[in-house]
Amino acid sequence: MVQQSMSPKSSSNPTDQNLELEQPEKMYLPRTSESDNLKKIRHTASHVMAMAVQKLFPKAQVTIGPWIENGFYYDFDNPEPFSESDLKAIQKEMVKIINRKLPVVREEVTREEAEHRIQEIKEPYKLEILADIKEEPITIYHLGNEWWDLCAGPHLENTSELHPKAIELESVAGAYWRGDETKAQLQRIYATAWENPEQLAEYKRRKEEALRRDHRKLGKELGLFIFSDQVGPGLPLWTPKGTLLRSILEDFLKQEQIKRGYQQVVTPHIARVDLFKTSGHWQKYKEDMFPLMADDQEAAAHEQGFVLKPMNCPFHIQIYKSELRSYRELPMRLAEFGTVYRYEQSGELGGLTRVRGFTVDDSHLFVTQEQLDSEFLSVVDLILSVFRSLQLKNFKARLSFRDPASDKYIGSDEAWEKAQGAIRRAVQQLGMEHFEGIGEAAFYGPKLDFIFSDALGREWQLGTVQVDYNLPERFDLEYVAEDGDRKRPVMIHRAPFGSLERLIGILIEEYAGDFPLWLAPVQIRLLPVGETQLDFAKDVVAKMLALNIRAEVDTSGDRLGKQIRNAEKQKIPVMAVVGAKEVETNALSIRTRASGELGAIPVDEVVEKMKGAMPAAGCANANFENF
Ligand SMILES: [Zn+2]
Numbered sequence: 001m002v003q004q005s006m007s008p009k010s011s012s013n014p015t016d017q018n019l020e021l022e023q024p025e026k027m028y029l030p031r032t033s034e035s036d037n038l039k040k041i042r043h044t045a046s047h048v049m050a051m052a053v054q055k056l057f058p059k060a061q062v063t064i065g066p067w068i069e070n071g072f073y074y075d076f077d078n079p080e081p082f083s084e085s086d087l088k089a090i091q092k093e094m095v096k097i098i099n100r101k102l103p104v105v106r107e108e109v110t111r112e113e114a115e116h117r118i119q120e121i122k123e124p125y126k127l128e129i130l131a132d133i134k135e136e137p138i139t140i141y142h143l144g145n146e147w148w149d150l151c152a153g154p155h156l157e158n159t160s161e162l163h164p165k166a167i168e169l170e171s172v173a174g175a176y177w178r179g180d181e182t183k184a185q186l187q188r189i190y191a192t193a194w195e196n197p198e199q200l201a202e203y204k205r206r207k208e209e210a211l212r213r214d215h216r217k218l219g220k221e222l223g224l225f226i227f228s229d230q231v232g233p234g235l236p237l238w239t240p241k242g243t244l245l246r247s248i249l250e251d252f253l254k255q256e257q258i259k260r261g262y263q264q265v266v267t268p269h270i271a272r273v274d275l276f277k278t279s280g281h282w283q284k285y286k287e288d289m290f291p292l293m294a295d296d297q298e299a300a301a302h303e304q305g306f307v308l309k310p311m312n313c314p315f316h317i318q319i320y321k322s323e324l325r326s327y328r329e330l331p332m333r334l335a336e337f338g339t340v341y342r343y344e345q346s347g348e349l350g351g352l353t354r355v356r357g358f359t360v361d362d363s364h365l366f367v368t369q370e371q372l373d374s375e376f377l378s379v380v381d382l383i384l385s386v387f388r389s390l391q392l393k394n395f396k397a398r399l400s401f402r403d404p405a406s407d408k409y410i411g412s413d414e415a416w417e418k419a420q421g422a423i424r425r426a427v428q429q430l431g432m433e434h435f436e437g438i439g440e441a442a443f444y445g446p447k448l449d450f451i452f453s454d455a456l457g458r459e460w461q462l463g464t465v466q467v468d469y470n471l472p473e474r475f476d477l478e479y480v481a482e483d484g485d486r487k488r489p490v491m492i493h494r495a496p497f498g499s500l501e502r503l504i505g506i507l508i509e510e511y512a513g514d515f516p517l518w519l520a521p522v523q524i525r526l527l528p529v530g531e532t533q534l535d536f537a538k539d540v541v542a543k544m545l546a547l548n549i550r551a552e553v554d555t556s557g558d559r560l561g562k563q564i565r566n567a568e569k570q571k572i573p574v575m576a577v578v579g580a581k582e583v584e585t586n587a588l589s590i591r592t593r594a595s596g597e598l599g600a601i602p603v604d605e606v607v608e609k610m611k612g613a614m615p616a617a618g619c620a621n622a623n624f625e626n627f
């Protein structure tokens with residue numbers, strides 16, 4: 001993992017806790033998937049927890065207890081749900097077991113022996129688990145000589161290797177046996193376990209910080225978007241401020257794209273299902289699409305009708321195909337902020353990072369084989385420059401290639417080799433830090449994905465570039481080459497943001513709601529001290545609005561202290577207090593979130609500085625502190 005500074009701005013105001021928390025992480029927290037030691041700790045701790053539960057609740061039956069990213073859970077069948085105080089008692093019991101220094105002993109038995117022993121202790125779930133274990137011998141792990149569980153390991157050698165102060169039971173939730181609602185309702189206890197108490201403390205700090213930054217919470221507080229039960233899960237509604245934020249991001253990227261020869265297009269939200277049969281989406285991706293809209297049963301039976309688009313590619317392909325293209329027209333770069341719909345499972349929906357309708361900053365480049373490498377590089381260059389403007393620094397590139405053993409891909413081996421080769425060459429030429437993700441490719445081609453780690457070490461996928469020889473083949477795309485022959489173009493699919501929804505969710509959390517000046521939906525709020533200053537404030541705001549500065553005036557009539565608190569809650573980057581003296585001198589008393597009190601500044605000077613924060617002025621990173 002790349003360990004870089006996450007600090008998007010430097011703090012000159014140590015009392016501002018938002019800025020303080022943007023210091024680089026001091027402590028490295030290992031992930032379970034990367035640490036064998038943590039796997040052992042969490043495995044062992046989950047058995048210790050199960051033993052403790054059965055000691056305190058003799059009727060509890062054990063099921064499964066795997067490790068997860070920050071700890072482990074264990075599902076129990078217990079007549080009564082566990083309460084908060086039960087968790088405390090269980091944790092206490094665990095400490096006792098740890099302190100008893102019980103050896104963790106592995107034993108190999110035959111299937112018959114395992115069955116026999118399970119029947120002896122009357123644990124029906126274990127019998128089902130045993131039936132799923134295909135290999136023999138069956139391994140059993142004993143804690144001392146009074147408790148055992150079926151498990152493949154690995155474990156610590158003794159319970160005393162667990163640090164009792166590095167384990168904490170976190171919560172309890174209902175879960176169904178095998179995730180199946182028709183089966184028994186179980187009690188799942190979530191716990192976290194670490195190598196030492198320092199790691200636990202850091203984990204708890206990050207968890208709290210994640211809660212503070214949660215984009216669902218902040219999105220509501222800042223008035224950016226809402227969800228409505230009547231509209232449906234995973235379908236965000238953008239309120240005026242959030243819409244403004246979206247259009248600032250869209251305009252910013254559109255400007256960048258114009259400079260780089262992209263052409264904007266607009267395509268419909270639905271299409272005949274046949275379009276997606278040709279592209280292969282219907283065959284490979286049907287489960288993730290909203291159901292077919294068929295005219296009648298006959299049409300439904302023949303899978304005829306319309307579908308909501310899960311991707312924009314086939315539409316852009318139609319625009320390309322609408323004329324016979326010449327090599328002179330290539331590369332052709334068609335771009336669209338295209339809203340797509342995917343039928344995500346409702347259990348997976350949470351905030352903006354997983355939604356059912358979202359807008360991709362999509363583009364498809366139709367290029368000749370000779371143009372492929374340089375076009376790919378310029379796409380990567382665009383993506384990196386977008387990340388720089390957004391102050392997203394901590395990312396790595398994943399080469400998302402196909403898994404040769406899987407049948408979920410379309411196209412020839414040769415096409416895949418060529419496409420993966422192009423991505424490899426680009427990454428080598430750029431000297432970019434990267435890793436390979438086998439099996440992470442799209443079904444029609446390999447990708448270069450940008451994986452961003454946020455201030456809390458969580459990973460998110462942002463931008464993506466894909467090289468595709470398959471869709472041009474399936475849609476029989478051509479161009480007339482210089483020698484008059486018909487040739488097949490190569491397609492590049494790319495989206496620097498990924499989707500506006502996901503990007504905004506990530507940005508809210510990354511900035512903890514403190515948008516840089518150029519992105520803030522409201523950049524400056526004028527706070528008149530009294531009635532008499534209101535007209536002056538309104539005049540200044542009108543002047544600013546005319547220059548595209550997103551300004552507003554607090555007309556609440558509240559006392560100044562309250563106006564300041566409200567503006568702070570809204571995380572408005574610049575506050576301008578207007579009192580009698582300011583009116584008299586045609587000035588504003590400026591106070592910024594980034595730099596604190598800046599004193600009285602003439603109105604014209606404030607306007608100039610605000611204008612400097614526009615991405616269109618070529619300095620998207622400008623902040624008010626750059627005065
Ligand atoms: Zn185990």
Ligand SMILES: [Zn+2]
Pocket residue numbers: 311312313364493494
């Ligand atoms: Zn595409």
